[in-house]
Amino acid sequence: MTRYFTKDHEWIAVEGSEATVGITDYAQSQLGDITFVEVPGEGSEVSMGDSASVVDSVKAASDVYAPVSGKVTVSNAALEDQPELVNTDPEGDGWLWKMTLSDPAELDGLMDEASYQAFIAEL
Amino acid sequence: MNAINPTGWRPSMGENEPETGIRTFTGNRALQLEEALLFELGAADRSGVDFPDTADIDLSALGPMARAERPNLPGLSEPETVRHYTRLSRQNYAIDLGLFPLGSCTMKHNPRLDEKVARMPGFADVHPLQPVHTVQGALSVMNELAHWLIELTGMHGVAMTPKAGAHGELCGLLCIRAALEAKGDPRDVILVPESAHGTNPATAAFAGFRVENIPATPEGRVDSAALIARLGPDVAGVMITNPNTCGLFERDLKIIADAVHAAGGYVYCDGANFNAIVGRVRPGDLGVDAMHINLHKTFSTPHGGGGPGSGPVVLSEALSPFGPLPFTARQADGSVKLIEEEQAHEEHPQAFGRMCAFHGQMGMYTRALAYILSHGADGLRQVSGDAVLNANYILRSLDDVLDAPFGASGHCMHEALFSDDGFAEGFSTNDLAKGLIDEGYHPMTVYFPLVVHGAMLVEPTETESKAGIDQFVGAMRSLAERARAGDEMLKSAPHLAPRRRLDETLAARKPKLVWKEG
Numbered sequence: 258m259t260r261y262f263t264k265d266h267e268w269i270a271v272e273g274s275e276a277t278v279g280i281t282d283y284a285q286s287q288l289g290d291i292t293f294v295e296v297p298g299e300g301s302e303v304s305m306g307d308s309a310s311v312v313d314s315v316k317a318a319s320d321v322y323a324p325v326s327g328k329v330t331v332s333n334a335a336l337e338d339q340p341e342l343v344n345t346d347p348e349g350d351g352w353l354w355k356m357t358l359s360d361p362a363e364l365d366g367l368m369d370e371a372s373y374q375a376f377i378a379e380l
Numbered sequence: 381m382n383a384i385n386p387t388g389w390r391p392s393m394g395e396n397e398p399e400t401g402i403r404t405f406t407g408n409r410a411l412q413l414e415e416a417l418l419f420e421l422g423a424a425d426r427s428g429v430d431f432p433d434t435a436d437i438d439l440s441a442l443g444p445m446a447r448a449e450r451p452n453l454p455g456l457s458e459p460e461t462v463r464h465y466t467r468l469s470r471q472n473y474a475i476d477l478g479l480f481p482l483g484s485c486t487m488k489h490n491p492r493l494d495e496k497v498a499r500m501p502g503f504a505d506v507h508p509l510q511p512v513h514t515v516q517g518a519l520s521v522m523n524e525l526a527h528w529l530i531e532l533t534g535m536h537g538v539a540m541t542p543k544a545g546a547h548g549e550l551c552g553l554l555c556i557r558a559a560l561e562a563k564g565d566p567r568d569v570i571l572v573p574e575s576a577h578g579t580n581p582a583t584a585a586f587a588g589f590r591v592e593n594i595p596a597t598p599e600g601r602v603d604s605a606a607l608i609a610r611l612g613p614d615v616a617g618v619m620i621t622n623p624n625t626c627g628l629f630e631r632d633l634k635i636i637a638d639a640v641h642a643a644g645g646y647v648y649c650d651g652a653n654f655n656a657i658v659g660r661v662r663p664g665d666l667g668v669d670a671m672h673i674n675l676h677k678t679f680s681t682p683h684g685g686g687g688p689g690s691g692p693v694v695l696s697e698a699l700s701p702f703g704p705l706p707f708t709a710r711q712a713d714g715s716v717k718l719i720e721e722e723q724a725h726e727e728h729p730q731a732f733g734r735m736c737a738f739h740g741q742m743g744m745y746t747r748a749l750a751y752i753l754s755h756g757a758d759g760l761r762q763v764s765g766d767a768v769l770n771a772n773y774i775l776r777s778l779d780d781v782l783d784a785p786f787g788a789s790g791h792c793m794h795e796a797l798f799s800d801d802g803f804a805e806g807f808s809t810n811d812l813a814k815g816l817i818d819e820g821y822h823p824m825t826v827y828f829p830l831v832v833h834g835a836m837l838v839e840p841t842e843t844e845s846k847a848g849i850d851q852f853v854g855a856m857r858s859l860a861e862r863a864r865a866g867d868e869m870l871k872s873a874p875h876l877a878p879r880r881r882l883d884e885t886l887a888a889r890k891p892k893l894v895w896k897e898g
Contacts, residue, residue: 292888315885316827340889 260348261324261364262373268348269324271364279352280312280321280343283377288314291343296332297354303329305363310353312343321353325363331355412878415467419895422456429457452897471878473822475682479844479852483795483825483837484577484625486655486677487684488767493754494680494747503746508738518742519718525749526708527716529673529694532752532760533651534664537700537709541740544689545652548672549583549619551693551704551735555670556617556646557587558702558732567616567645573602574831575624577650589616596831600626600786600797604636611643617669621650623657623793625829626786627771627837637667646670646699654678655767655841656794659760669696675741679748690744701730706739766842767794770849774838777853781860785832794841800834804866809834812859814881817874819855 258272266284270277285291293313303309303323310321332354336342343351358364368376407414422428439446456464473480480487498504506518526538539555542548553570560567570584574596581591594607602620618640622630630636637647649663651671655678663671675690676683683689695703703709707728708718719728755763768791775796779787783801786792800809813823813836825837838856840849862870872881 290885290888292885313888315888317830 260370261367262370262376263322263324263367264376265322266377267321267324269364269367271358271361274358274361275330275355276325276327276358277352277355278309278321278324280347281373281377282347285344285347285351288312288319289316290314291340294333294336294340294343294353296334296336297329299329299332301329303327303356305360313340323356324367325356325358326360327356327358329354329356411470413467413470414878415464415471417895418456418461418464419454419897421460421464422454425450426455428455428460475684478821479840479848480684480822481824481838481840481852482684482822483627483797483839484652484828485684485825486653486674486794486839486841488655488677488680488841489843490680490682490747491751491754494750497750498743498746500746503742506742521745521749522739522742523708523716523718525745525752526692526718528749528752529692530708530710530716532658532662533668533671533673533694534662535668535671535694536664536697537695537703537707539693539695539703539707539735540745541704541706541735541738542672542691542693543736543741544676544691545577545650545672545674546579546583546691547689547735548674548691548693549579549648549650550587551691552648552670552672552695552699553583553587553589553617553619554704554732555693555695555699555702556648557589558730559646559699560616562702562730565644567614569615570648571607571610571615571618573607573618573620573624575600575602575626575628575630575829576619576621577625577652578828578830580619580621580648580650584619594618596626599789600624600628600831601630601789602632602636604632607636608639611639611645613644615640615643615645617646617648619648619650621653622663622666623653625837626789626831627792627795627797628786628789629657629793633666633668641667651694652677653794656764656771658764659757660764663694664696669699670694675744675748679744680751681744681747688741688744690741690748692740701728702732703728704733704735705731707731763842764794767840768792770840770842770844771796771838773846773849774840774853774856778856778860781857781864782836795837795839797829797832798836798838799832800836800863803834803863807863807866807870809836811870811873812836812856812863814873815859815862815870816855818876819859821852821855 258270260268260270262268262281266281268279268281291312291314295311297303297309303326305323305326307323308320309323312319312321333352475487475489502517506515522540526540529538539551542551568590569592570589571592571594572581572584573594584591595603597603607618620630620633622633624630640647646669647667649668649671651673654673658678670693672691672693675681675692676688681688700709705724706718706720708716711717724731771792771794775784775787775792782798785799786797809826813826816823828835828837874880
């Protein structure tokens with residue numbers, strides 16, 4: 258499994274043509290306490306860069322963008338009652354949705370862990 | 381069932397009086413009353429009024445509508461009800477109690493003269509369906525106010541009816557849409573700078589446009605080069621807030637407006653902050669095509685807490701033909717005229733429709749006209765001058781203890797903007813704002829605009845005295861120093877309010893919106 262990162266602070270963990278998407282630990286720390294997560298509908302098609310999900314925190318409502326294009330297979334239903342999972346375990350149980358990739362080549366434009374850490378170090 | 385304070389002592393009370401050690405039976409502290417919920421005061425099995433005996437009443441006409449269970453309503457007498465709401469109102473903060481420094485809200489004193497005028501029976505008691513010949517005075521007020529709004533903004537026409545700022549924004553964008561449709565031009569992009577009000581992109585999206593953001597410059601103004609570079613055949617218009625949410629005047633507005641017009645688009649200006657420029661700048665001279673004016677902010681109406689609002693939209697000559705009915709526009713002879721539905725097919729045939737059923741907020745028209753006429757041209761110029769002076773006084777009085785991110789961008793306009801830069805580790809804008817409650821002030825606008833980390837937006841308005849502002853500055857300075865020094869007590873403020881710090885996260889995650897028994 259390979260994990261990639263976007264400049265908008267999403268992560269995507271890829272295994273073959275399947276992937277899991279969430280927001281990074283840095284993103285959740287900037288947002289503060291998350292109060293509500295709107296996940297994309299299962300079966301919906303998303304294009305790279307589309308707003309696919311909305312995360313509400315005590316500070317702001319923020320769009321989460323699809324890191325790559327594809328079809329949403331599963332949304333994280335646990336977030337409906339426990340949005341705080343995105344705060345406590347953003348890169349684990351706080352995942353937002355799983356998807357199948359329509360164009361794996363899009364991954365080439367994303368960052369790896371080391372590049373992302375260097376990216377946020379400069380923010 | 382639910383008697384007042386059924387369990388006797390409230391363990392959370394009494395500890396508030398560490399000096400005396402006195403614990404009161406009720407939890408009250410003299411006139412600081414511990415107010416129970418309405419349902420706790422009057423239980424459902426009690427009643428404050430005597431109902432007639434239903435034994436003698438034929439209920440068969442109700443059929444299946446007859447209620448099988450008791451309504452779950454609290455039973456209270458009239459004095460109990462009146463006292464409940466009066467006690468609650470005493471715990472409220474209001475502009476009549478003290479400085480209300482909410483940035484972008486222009487919470488200023490509303491002259492009592494304007495209240496008196498609004499309450500004159502001839503204005504207060506009119507009904508929108510009265511025969512026209514009986515409401516000539518009210519129509520005359522609308523017409524004269526329309527004249528002054530057009531005059532003060534240098535525009536051509538005005539739609540008086542929109543009910544508040546966002547309603548006015550929608551009105552303006554619907555005018556832009558109608559103008560484009562009349563030309564057969566399918567533009568659908570609205571550009572919104574980061575320095576604009578948050579309602580602007582929401583309005584554009586609601587009106588069916590696609591929204592694109594334009595970045596701000598490091599000095600806190602719209603990046604006019606980026607905006608102009610984005611113009612093209614798909615751009616319907618721009619929405620610019622001026623003065624903007626960083627409290628700065630958008631100096632490039634005329635250049636931007638000229639470029640937008642040359643590219644075939646229109647300019648919407650969010651006029652919520654008009655208080656800072658009234659009597660000094662006419663938006664029409666800057667190339668604005670549509671702008672709402674918050675009568676409740678700039679022209680005196682008590683507001684906050686949900687209303688009332690009134691947001692007339694002034695329009696340029698290009699957009700006036702499309703303004704909603706009833707519409708007031710300048711005539712060939714220079715006068716202004718209110719056009720009603722009845723004359724519309726001849727005199728205003730391209731109106732896009734209506735924004736509300738009748739003529740808008742009459743009570744606010746009378747207040748606004750009274751305000752304008754009682755201040756006069758010189759008075760209105762002094763309003764904006766004093767509002768800007770007061771904001772700059774606060775900005776410069778505090779910029780040694782609070783970071784002013786745009787302090788180097790020149791004078792601010794009506795509001796002073798600070799960030800949380802320099803606070804001790806773990807201390808936030810929220811802590812300072814909660815500390816202001818202990819100091820007896822309503823907190824300022826916090827965490828807006830989003831371009832500033834931990835933003836604190838302070839708008840003193842022109843109605844505060846120097847002594848009053850100095851006291852506020854003193855409170856802010858004290859709190860800023862505590863936040864910089866890492867005073868742990870500040871992290872749990874407020875300590876002296878009827879309630880301590882509330883768990884806003886829990887309230888948002890698991891809101892309790894309805895009272896439930898037990």
